Amino acid sequence: MTLALAHPGLVRTSSPPDLCTTGLPQIMSVGTAVPDTAYSQRELIDILNIVDPKIRSIYLNSAIERRFLTLPQPGEGGGRALETTGQLLAKHREQGVGMGSRAVQECLKQMGAELSDIRYLCCVTSTGFLTPGFSALLIRELELSRHTNRVDVVGMGCNAGLNSLGVTAGWAKSHPGELAVMVCIEACSAAYVFDGTMRTSVVNSLFGDGSAAIAVMAGATADEHTEQRPMPRIIDFTSCIIPEAMHAMRYDWDPAQGAFSFYLDPDIPYVVGKHARKTVGRLLARSGLRQDDIAHWLVHSGGKKVIDAVGVNLGLTRYDLRHTIGILRDYGNVSSGSFLFSYERLLKEGTVQAGEYGVLMTMGPGSSIETALVRW
Numbered sequence: 559m560t561l562a563l564a565h566p567g568l569v570r571t572s573s574p575p576d577l578c579t580t581g582l583p584q585i586m587s588v589g590t591a592v593p594d595t596a597y598s599q600r601e602l603i604d605i606l607n608i609v610d611p612k613i614r615s616i617y618l619n620s621a622i623e624r625r626f627l628t629l630p631q632p633g634e635g636g637g638r639a640l641e642t643t644g645q646l647l648a649k650h651r652e653q654g655v656g657m658g659s660r661a662v663q664e665c666l667k668q669m670g671a672e673l674s675d676i677r678y679l680c681c682v683t684s685t686g687f688l689t690p691g692f693s694a695l696l697i698r699e700l701e702l703s704r705h706t707n708r709v710d711v712v713g714m715g716c717n718a719g720l721n722s723l724g725v726t727a728g729w730a731k732s733h734p735g736e737l738a739v740m741v742c743i744e745a746c747s748a749a750y751v752f753d754g755t756m757r758t759s760v761v762n763s764l765f766g767d768g769s770a771a772i773a774v775m776a777g778a779t780a781d782e783h784t785e786q787r788p789m790p791r792i793i794d795f796t797s798c799i800i801p802e803a804m805h806a807m808r809y810d811w812d813p814a815q816g817a818f819s820f821y822l823d824p825d826i827p828y829v830v831g832k833h834a835r836k837t838v839g840r841l842l843a844r845s846g847l848r849q850d851d852i853a854h855w856l857v858h859s860g861g862k863k864v865i866d867a868v869g870v871n872l873g874l875t876r877y878d879l880r881h882t883i884g885i886l887r888d889y890g891n892v893s894s895g896s897f898l899f900s901y902e903r904l905l906k907e908g909t910v911q912a913g914e915y916g917v918l919m920t921m922g923p924g925s926s927i928e929t930a931l932v933r934w
Contacts, residue, residue, distance in 0.1 A: 575846045579791040579933055583730040583776040586671075586737075586789060588902045589664025590770045591657045592626035592889070599763070605629065605638060606752060606762070613759045621862040621883070625766030625890035627747040628653050640752060643817050650686025650748035651695070657769035658692055658743040659699050665771035671737060673700050678707040678729045678738035682722045682894045684715050684809060685749045692743055715807060716858055717922030718742070719770075719894040720930055724795045726774050734777025741771040742895030751812065751819040761820040764861055766890030770898035788912045790932035794844055798837040803829045803925035830860070830921045831867030838872060838917060841929045847915065854904060854916035855879060859886035859896040864921065881907075894920075910934050 597605065599617045602625075608614055628649060630638045641649070658681065666673065679702065681692035688695070691710035696702070707729065711722045719742050730738040746765035751758045774792070806823035823829075842848060855878045857868055865886065869879055876883065881900035885892070889899060897920055904910065911934065918930040 577793065577845055577933065579793060581731075581734075581776060582791040582793060583727040583738075583774050584789050584791050585901075585932065586773040586775050587665050587668035588770065588772050588898055588905065589661050589666070589668055590768065590895070590899055590902055591660035591664060592766075592768045593628045593653060593657065595628065596624050596626045597629075598624050602627075602763075608759075610754070613754075613756070613763075616760060617763045619862075620763050621886055622764070622890050623887050627767055628745065629747060646748045646750075646817070647686055647688075650683075650745045651688055653745035653748065653767060654683060654686070654692055654743040654769070655695050655699050657745070657767070658696055658741050658771070661743075661769040661771040662696065662700065662739060662741050665739065665741075665773050669773055671773065673702055675737045676702055676706060676739050677733065677736040678726065680709050680711065680722050680726045680738070680740040682711045682714070682718045682740065682742045683744060684713055684718060684893055685744050685746050687712065692741075696741070713809070714894070715809070715922035715924075716860060716891070716893045716896065717920040717924070717926050717928045719897055720795065720918060720920045720928035721797075722894075723772065723774075723792070723918075723930065726772075727792045730774045730776045736775070738774045739771055740774070741769060742893070742898065743769045744893035744895055746891075746893060749809065749818060749820060751815050751817050753815050757821055758819055760822055764822075764891045765820075766892050768889055768892035768895055768899065770892070770895030770902070772898055772901075788910055788934040790916060790934045793931040793933055794841060795928070795930045796837060796841040796844070797929075798833055798840075798927045800829060800833055800925045800927075806925050807923040809923070826925070827861070827863040827867040829925055830864055830927060831871040833927055834868050834871045834919075837927045837929055838919070841917065841931055845931060847931070849873070851915055852917050853914040854910065855882075856897050856900045856904065856916065856918045857882045858920040858922075859883075859889070859891055859900065860921055861891060862886065868919070894922075896920075
């Protein structure tokens with residue numbers, strides 16, 4: 559992707575408006591977790607015994623160097639046994655509880671909070687089905703208060719992190735001084751089907767396992783933390799659903815394989831790219847901002863072609879998308895939590911200045927684009 563300038567009409571010559579953000583919910587901290595095992599794309603080609611040149615090319619030209627996955631142990635002959643649907647669901651539960659717990663604990667550690675401070679827990683996943691869901695399982699695992707408010711968001715896909723952050727921020731705003739935590743839990747290897755088809759091979763070449771948690775708070779208690787380091791306030795959200803591309807991204811039952819599996823249409827990058835500018839433009843216009851007012855872009859690591867399409871249509875540079883590209887390279891697509899992995903890298907980079915604006919952007923089934931505006 560080449561360097562680009564902002565689109566004409568989205569550039570301002572005067573200073574951006576100084577929006578009042580007093581009382582709005584703040585992002586207090588973030589934490590991530592992954593499985594213990596990671597594989598390069600070349601290692602996976604050998605492990606899965608992929609010989610088809612077209613499928614090998616998909617793996618090797620994905621802009622992904624490694625992914626964290628939980629795969630079956632090698633058998634006596636060195637091959638990996640196919641997992642049953644029951645085994646995959648068990649993996650989803652076990653890996654999800656483990657990763658989710660670690661992500662929440664790391665998130666709280668970053669802000670100096672305790673597990674007992676959590677008053678609201680939102681759990682997001684699209685890689686399996688459980689009843690009771692992860693919220694109940696994590697409350698038991700982490701020994702949270704049995705009176706913790708909770709919600710489970712299941713099956714929305716890669717865009718679900720921002721959908722759920724909106725709900726979490728809304729709860730925090732209506733409960734000043736109380737801590738709300740959202741955790742995205744995606745054991746993507748619990749949704750893999752190894753049948754050698756192009757449909758499943760594209761998915762298997764892209765997704766990785768990971769969990770990311772984010773803490774949100776509003777009110778005077780949150781303001782006290784702001785004095786120590788800049789933390790963004792959440793200003794606004796917008797959504798754009800594209801009904802004509804309803805089936806372009808889906809996770810459904812494959813009767814031929816007797817298992818659930820993902821499907822990704824080859825036209826997804828073009829669908830997302832076509833609607834990206836209008837969606838972001840609507841988000842910024844609601845606050846009287848233009849694109850060159852935005853200092854930081856945290857876009858979902860949906861795949862190389864998706865990232866390129868968003869970059870071209872919004873006129874973003876590789877520097878603007880450096881964290882998005884880096885997370886894809888080092889983790890693959892970790893579904894709903896990808897943008898939080900990028901946010902964590904931005905914080906560690908230490909370049910954010912008070913007063914700067916940022917845009918968060920995710921894409922997923924629906925097909926849909928979700929955006930959020932924040933200000934440090």
